[in-house]
Amino acid sequence: MESQMSLRKQLKELFDKQRIGVLSTQKKNRPYASLVAFAVTDDLKSFVFATPRTTRKYSNIMASSRAALLIDNRSNRMSDFRRAMAVTAVGNVRELRKSGKNRLIRLYKEKHSHLEDFIKSPTCAVLCLEAETLHVVDHFQHVVELHLNK
Amino acid sequence: MKFTYHLSQIKKSDQKCVGGKASALAIMAQEELPVPKTICISTNAYNIFMDETGLRAQVLMEYHRKQFDQMRWEEMWDCSLRIQNMFARTPIPSTLAAALMVEITNCFDNSAVAVRSSAVGEDSASASFAGLHESYLNVRGPEEVLEHIKLVWASTWSDAAILYQKEIGLEVEKSSMAVVIQELIQGQESGVIFGRSPVDHSKAVIEAVYGLNQGLVDGTVQPDRWMIDRDSGKIVSHTPAQRAKIVVPAAKGVKVIRLTTGKRNKPPLTRHKVKDIFKLEKRLAKLFGSDQDVEWTYDHSKLRLLQSRPITTTDKAKDSDDRQWYLSLKRGFENLEDLRSKIEDEIIPEMVSEAESLKKIDLKQLKDEELATEISHRADICEKWKKQYWDYCIPFAHGIRLFGTVYNKAVKPENPYEFLELLEGTALKSVQRNEQLQRLANKLKADKSLRVLVRSGKLPEDSKFAKEVAAYAQELLTPLLGMISQSQLQAKMLELLIEMAEMGTAKKVIKDQAKSNLEKRLLANMPKKDRTFALELMDLARTSYRLRDDDNIYLGQIEKQLLNATQEAHNRSSIVSKIPLDILRADEIVKCLRDPNYRPESRKSKPVEIQDRQIMPRQLIGQPAGSGLATGSARVIRKTEDLFAFKRGEVLVCDAIDPNMTFVIPLASAIVERRGGMLIHGAIIAREYGLPCVTGVPDADKLIDTEDQISVDGYLGIVTISKKLPIKHLKTTTNKDG
Numbered sequence: 001m002e003s004q005m006s007l008r009k010q011l012k013e014l015f016d017k018q019r020i021g022v023l024s025t026q027k028k029n030r031p032y033a034s035l036v037a038f039a040v041t042d043d044l045k046s047f048v049f050a051t052p053r054t055t056r057k058y059s060n061i062m063a064s065s066r067a068a069l070l071i072d073n074r075s076n077r078m079s080d081f082r083r084a085m086a087v088t089a090v091g092n093v094r095e096l097r098k099s100g101k102n103r104l105i106r107l108y109k110e111k112h113s114h115l116e117d118f119i120k121s122p123t124c125a126v127l128c129l130e131a132e133t134l135h136v137v138d139h140f141q142h143v144v145e146l147h148l149n150k
Numbered sequence: 151m152k153f154t155y156h157l158s159q160i161k162k163s164d165q166k167c168v169g170g171k172a173s174a175l176a177i178m179a180q181e182e183l184p185v186p187k188t189i190c191i192s193t194n195a196y197n198i199f200m201d202e203t204g205l206r207a208q209v210l211m212e213y214h215r216k217q218f219d220q221m222r223w224e225e226m227w228d229c230s231l232r233i234q235n236m237f238a239r240t241p242i243p244s245t246l247a248a249a250l251m252v253e254i255t256n257c258f259d260n261s262a263v264a265v266r267s268s269a270v271g272e273d274s275a276s277a278s279f280a281g282l283h284e285s286y287l288n289v290r291g292p293e294e295v296l297e298h299i300k301l302v303w304a305s306t307w308s309d310a311a312i313l314y315q316k317e318i319g320l321e322v323e324k325s326s327m328a329v330v331i332q333e334l335i336q337g338q339e340s341g342v343i344f345g346r347s348p349v350d351h352s353k354a355v356i357e358a359v360y361g362l363n364q365g366l367v368d369g370t371v372q373p374d375r376w377m378i379d380r381d382s383g384k385i386v387s388h389t390p391a392q393r394a395k396i397v398v399p400a401a402k403g404v405k406v407i408r409l410t411t412g413k414r415n416k417p418p419l420t421r422h423k424v425k426d427i428f429k430l431e432k433r434l435a436k437l438f439g440s441d442q443d444v445e446w447t448y449d450h451s452k453l454r455l456l457q458s459r460p461i462t463t464t465d466k467a468k469d470s471d472d473r474q475w476y477l478s479l480k481r482g483f484e485n486l487e488d489l490r491s492k493i494e495d496e497i498i499p500e501m502v503s504e505a506e507s508l509k510k511i512d513l514k515q516l517k518d519e520e521l522a523t524e525i526s527h528r529a530d531i532c533e534k535w536k537k538q539y540w541d542y543c544i545p546f547a548h549g550i551r552l553f554g555t556v557y558n559k560a561v562k563p564e565n566p567y568e569f570l571e572l573l574e575g576t577a578l579k580s581v582q583r584n585e586q587l588q589r590l591a592n593k594l595k596a597d598k599s600l601r602v603l604v605r606s607g608k609l610p611e612d613s614k615f616a617k618e619v620a621a622y623a624q625e626l627l628t629p630l631l632g633m634i635s636q637s638q639l640q641a642k643m644l645e646l647l648i649e650m651a652e653m654g655t656a657k658k659v660i661k662d663q664a665k666s667n668l669e670k671r672l673l674a675n676m677p678k679k680d681r682t683f684a685l686e687l688m689d690l691a692r693t694s695y696r697l698r699d700d701d702n703i704y705l706g707q708i709e710k711q712l713l714n715a716t717q718e719a720h721n722r723s724s725i726v727s728k729i730p731l732d733i734l735r736a737d738e739i740v741k742c743l744r745d746p747n748y749r750p751e752s753r754k755s756k757p758v759e760i761q762d763r764q765i766m767p768r769q770l771i772g773q774p775a776g777s778g779l780a781t782g783s784a785r786v787i788r789k790t791e792d793l794f795a796f797k798r799g800e801v802l803v804c805d806a807i808d809p810n811m812t813f814v815i816p817l818a819s820a821i822v823e824r825r826g827g828m829l830i831h832g833a834i835i836a837r838e839y840g841l842p843c844v845t846g847v848p849d850a851d852k853l854i855d856t857e858d859q860i861s862v863d864g865y866l867g868i869v870t871i872s873k874k875l876p877i878k879h880l881k882t883t884t885n886k887d888g
Contacts, residue, residue, distance in 0.1 A: 004765055078207040079323060082214030135768070140211070141868055143769035 007146060008044060011134065014073055014085055015040040019112070021071040023049065023129075025060035025093075032056055038069065039111040041104070045148050047089050047129040048096070048108040050119045058125055065092045069129050085138040089131035096126045104128055151198070153246065154253040155190045167192045169268030169328035174438070174458050181437060183430075184454045187333040189257050193270060193326035195246060196303050200325075202243045208236050209307065210322040215771065215867075216826070220848050223313065223476035224827035227551065228773060230309040235558050235566035237304035247296060254292045254331065262288045262334040262399065265298040266457070267305060269318075270326055282311040282318065283327070287364055288334055288399040295331060301559075302329045313473050335454050336399055337447025339418040341366060341373060345431045345441035346380070346461055353386060354378045356427055358418045363445055363456065364404050365397035370482065371406070374417050376424050385424055390417060401679065406484075426453060434458050481548045483687060489546040490693055493701070497538050501704045504531060508711035513718040521719055522743035528712040529736040535708050543701040549694030550829055553687050560675040560684070567828055571661060572668050572688060573695040574837055579703045580812045581838050583625070587813055590618060591650035601651065604644050619643060628706040628713070628810045635717075642794035649817060653798040699834055702809040709733055719743055725750070767853040767871055774867035775828055776836035776843030780820035781861040784854050787811070792856070801860055805851045807832035815839055820862035822869050824850040836864075844869050 015038075023036045034057045036049040047069050051058050061067060072086035096104055098119070105126055109116055119126055134146040152167075160168055160176035168176070172190035179185045200206040212232050216225065242250075267283035284305035286298045305311070306327045311320055341358035357366060357373035365371030372391040379386050393414045397404050419427075427446060430453065434442045438460065445456040481489070508528065516524060550573060557569035593615060594601050600615065609616040623640040669688070676684045712733045719726045719739045726742045729735050729750050738750045785796050787804040796802070796814040806825040812835045815821070819841070823832040826846020836843030842864030854860060854871060861870040 007765060078210055081207075081211055137769075139214070139216075139771060141769055141866070142771045143767075145766040145768050147764050147766060 004146070007136070007144070010085075011044055011087060011136065011146070012040075012042065014087065015044070015071060018071050018073060021047075021049075021069045023057055024068040024070070025057050025064070027060040027063040032060055036069070037112050037115060038071070039104075039108040041107065043148075044134065044146075045131055046104055047131060048104045048126065049129070050108065050115065050124055050126045052121075052123050053125050054123065058127075061093045061127065065094065067091070067093045067129055069131075081140050085136065087137075088135040089129060090133050090135065091129050091131040093127050093129045096128055098126060151194045153192055153195045153198075153249050155192060157185065157188050157190070160190065164192075166270055167194065167328065169193070169270050169330075170459060171266060171268035171457055172328055172330050173268075175330065175332075177437065178434070178455055178458060183434075184452065186335050186454055186456070187257065189253065189331050190268060191250060191299055191329040191331065193328045195250065195299075195329075196306075196327045198246050199240075199242055199300075199303065202246075203240045205236060205240050206322060206325075209233055209325075212236070213307070213312075213322050215773070216846060216848075218315065221846075222826055223309070223473075224829065225773065225846055226312040227309040228826075228828050230307055230312055231551075231554060231558070232566050233307040234304045234555075235562070237300055237307075238558060238562045239564070242296060242300060250296060250299070251292045254295050258292075258295070258331065258333065260291050262290050262336075263295060264330075264332045264334050264456075265289050265295060265302055266330045266332065267302045268328040268330045269306070270328065281367075282308055282314060284308065287362060287404050288402065290402070294402075299329050299331075303327050310477055313476065332456070334399065335447050335449045335456070337362060337449050337454070339423075340445075340447040341418070341427075343427050343431045343442075343444050343446065344461060345435050345443070347377065348461075350377075352380055354380050354428055354431065356419070356424055359391075359396070360393070360409060360413050360418050361396035361398050362404060363397075363447060365395065365406065367445075368482070370484075371395050371397060374419065376419070378424070378428050383425065383428055385421060388417065393418075402677070423448065423453075430455070479545050479548050480551070481545055483552065483683075483690070486546060486549045486552065486690055486694070489542055490549070490690060492542055493546055493697060494693070497535075497542060498697075498701070498704055501535055501708055504535075505704075505707040505711055508708075513715055516718075518722070518743045521715065521722075522740045525712070525715045525719065525736050525740050525743070528715050529733070529740075532709055532712050532733065535705055539701060539705055543697065546694055547698045547829065549687075549691045550698070553691030553694075556684065556687055557672055561671055568668065569691075570695075570828070570837065572665055572672070573692050575661065575665070576692045576696040578696055578809075578834070578838065579700040580809045580835060583622075583703075584813055584816050586622060587647070588650065588816060590615070590622065591647050591653075594647055594651040601648070605648055607641060607644065609640075609644070619647075626810075626813060628710045646794060646796070646814070646817075649796070649798055653817060695834070698829065699809045699831055702831070706808075706810045712736060766873065770847045770850065770853065770869045770871070772822070772844040772847035772850070772867045772869065773826055773828065774843075774864050775823075775830075775833035775845040776821065776841055776864045778820070778840065778842030778864045779861070780842045780864075781859065782819045784822075784856055784858045784860045786851050786854055786856045788851065801862055803850055803854045803860075804832075806830070807835065809835075815841070820844075820864065822847055822850050822854070822860070822862055824848065 019037055020035050021038050022033050024031065024033050026032060036051065038047050038049045040047050069089045070086060072084055074080040074084040096102055098105060105119070108119070108126065118124055132149055134148065135143065136146060137143050155164065155168055155172070157176040157179040160173060165173045168190045175185055175188055212229060215229065264285060264287045266285040269283055284302055286301065289295050289298045306325055311318060339358055339360055340363035341356060344355045347353040347355045356376040356378065359366045359371045359373045366373050374391045375389040377386040378384065393409055395406050396409045397406055431442055431444055434444060438458070440460045442458045443461050444458045447454050447456060511524065513521065513524070554569045558566055594604060600610065603610060609619060619640060623636055623643050626643070627636055627639055672684055673681050713731070716731060716733060716736055716739050720731060723742060726739050729738055729742070741748045742750060780801065782799050782801045784803045785792060785800040787793055787802065793811055793814055796817050798817045799819045800817070801820045801822060802814065802818045803822045807821070807823055809831050812831070815835050816839065821832050821836045821841055821843040823830065823845045824847055827833065830845055833843055833845050842862045844862055844864060844867050847869055850869070859872045
């Protein structure tokens with residue numbers, strides 16, 4: 001049986017290795033997906049990402065804070081069908097206050113130092129998806145859910 | 151890209167392309183040693199076949215369906231069967247086929263050839279696993295040869311190769327296989343020489359048979375054996391065989407025939423020939439730089455070399471695991487026929503008669519010491535029959551697999567398990583027993599006053615119905631049900647009958663027409679001369695299928711007699727009653743009866759693994775073992791009470807189903823089992839009732855809880871858990887027939 005500790009370790013490794021995920025948002029029944037560079041906290045609960053405020057994803061989040069972020073390690077080879085792992089984090093998105101003391105923003109900058117100027121811009125928002133559940137898929141169809149608030 | 155090589159063209163650097171066997175043959179041919187005319191189909195051809203057809207991706211999906219450390223051998227066999235069938239159904243791309251046909255026609259035209267595997271790295275000294283891949287003798291004509299090349303390619307994924315996947319580094323992305331096509335030498339005497347005996351390194355060993363080597367290699371024909379001193383070259387000993395059979399070429403393939411009387415009394419080799427073979431091995435050892443394992447044949451006094459490879463240091467007989475035992479379960483038709491006679495004519499009648507004679511002993515009349523002796527005696531009897539079960543009944547199940555292999559080779563069906571439909575409906579004992587239970591349920595359904603009485607837990611006194619219920623409960627009471635008295639069992643059975651009566655008649659699937667069509671399809675695809683064999687094999691497989699389930703029930707009846715005796719001890723001794731009623735603890739019960747001061751050790755039961763509530767399994771993968779889709783509330787069978795609490799429409803979830811517990815199946819909407827395989831009891835009974843079934847789901851009985859809402863997809867082998875659905879939202883159960 002999968003132990004929580006080994007699953008968490010596996011997930012942390014995946015999140016540390018991957019730089020970009022697919023963010024799903026929606027507004028007025030119009031779903032939308034976009035690529036975002038992300039960073040995650042050790043407890044796997046907070047997924048930080050940044051976006052200009054003029055984007056469709058930002059507008060969607062302002063209208064509906066519920067969102068999902070898909071992170072996977074596929075390599076576009078046929079072996080992905082059995083070897084790739086995909087995780088969907090589902091939860092609420094909130095905007096972070098841009099302060100040098102904010103640990104989430106520091107975490108983000110550490111992982112994506114090349115985006116420092118990008119997030120400094122007053123038009124750029126730094127957001128955090130507070131995940132409630134992680135849906136983990138591997139081996140093509142094997143699925144487990146990690147409930148973070150239980 | 152080069153697809154074919156003649157032996158004269160093969161360089162040392164080509165080994166990765168032509169494999170170990172072809173490479174060694176090339177070295178021998180280039181030294182002008184007597185090697186038959188040979189060409190090699192390179193791994194390039196295999197790779198083109200795998201990649202252009204998309205087969206590599208298909209194999210990858212199947213091969214990685216489950217982690218190897220979680221797979222039983224049976225599941226590996228299933229995985230292999232599925233992959234072999236993919237190969238059989240995939241045509242060789244036309245340009246590749248045309249190129250190969252030209253070369254095969256030019257070299258051999260319509261003459262008989264042997265088509266052999268030549269795996270890359272197969273014959274190197276560090277990794278030799280002879281017998282993992284296939285070879286075919288006496289194949290004629292370019293089209294047939296092409297078909298057999300594909301069979302050799304498919305054997306890259308044999309169950310044995312999958313079993314040794316770690317050692318041979320079997321990986322889908324890197325897999326490759328070369329093939330050797332060799333002029334068939336119809337040798338009069340054939341054999342092998344090991345330049346160094348695995349048991350005594352100072353000796354060389356020659357084994358020889360009359361006819362072709364096939365009989366020796368697959369164990370059908372017992373060989374004569376000579377031991378030769380490696381230093382002096384002197385023959386140290388000759389062990390004659392019981393010479394009875396010979397393998398010779400048939401119109402197609404080979405056949406086993408009886409040896410003539412003259413040859414029975416004469417060794418296949420003269421001393422002179424033994425020494426010639428030994429000398430040749432010495433020469434090969436020098437050429438290759440290590441002692442060799444050589445296959446040879448005498449073609450009218452001319453010694454010919456069929457293959458040579460280094461003697462490996464790997465001794466598979468010393469495997470610390472059970473892999474050699476698994477592979478020994480694969481039996482030939484003749485051996486399976488012998489097993490059938492042994493089981494049907496001896497083992498089962500003797501088991502029945504032994505159970506009957508034990509039943510006649512009035513245990514209540516025995517003094518404590520006599521009862522202790524009786525328990526001991528019964529424990530020995532159980533052990534004796536368990537051994538027979540392992541030695542004869544388990545290997546006999548291979549009859550089903552052999553039939554499946556023959557069926558798939560002939561028919562190339564879309565569903566590699568189509569052949570099972572021809573074996574179903576063979577009056578399994580468990581199904582007969584369920585029908586008996588159904589008849590009782592029907593009586594209840596038809597008689598309202600009886601139903602009211604039974605619902606209150608009572609039975610009409612002295613009625614036929616009451617007698618039938620009592621007899622059924624008696625038959626059902628096996629050690630599997632653990633600590634339950636017959637009266638308790640009877641009460642539980644009444645609850646079960648009410649449940650069945652309310653449900654109506656369970657649908658046992660009848661597929662006579664479909665079976666008849668499949669039989670016609672099989673025969674139409676078999677060469678005329680093989681049709682009788684196909685029918686004989688099907689008959690054998692049907693027995694094998696039926697007995698796979700039934701023999702557990704016969705064994706259960708024997709174990710029940712031990713249980714009855716331990717139960718009697720339980721009833722008379724307060725100390726004994728502290729020992730759980732488990733036939734595996736019979737020895738402690740005996741000690742208690744004999745020694746009033748003996749106190750049994752208390753054994754702590756294994757703590758139940760608590761599921762981590764933060765991790766919720768959502769979708770589990772197993773093998774599709776019974777097609778159909780059903781959604782329902784799970785009933786996880788962890789103890790006897792779970793079986794009797796079974797409600798209609800529930801999904802049976804368990805570690806492993808035993809035929810002695812399948813009486814609840816008519817109530818079930820689907821089956822999920824941790825143990826994997828297409829031929830396990832759960833899968834067999836599911837198919838009898840047309841229920842969706844998924845087997846080989848790791849930790850199924852731990853990850854799923856009773857009352858979880860689950861969907862069982864018997865087409866894809868997926869179990870989806872949606873725990874939060876309240877029971878009142880239970881969806882209508884459907885299966886493939888409804």
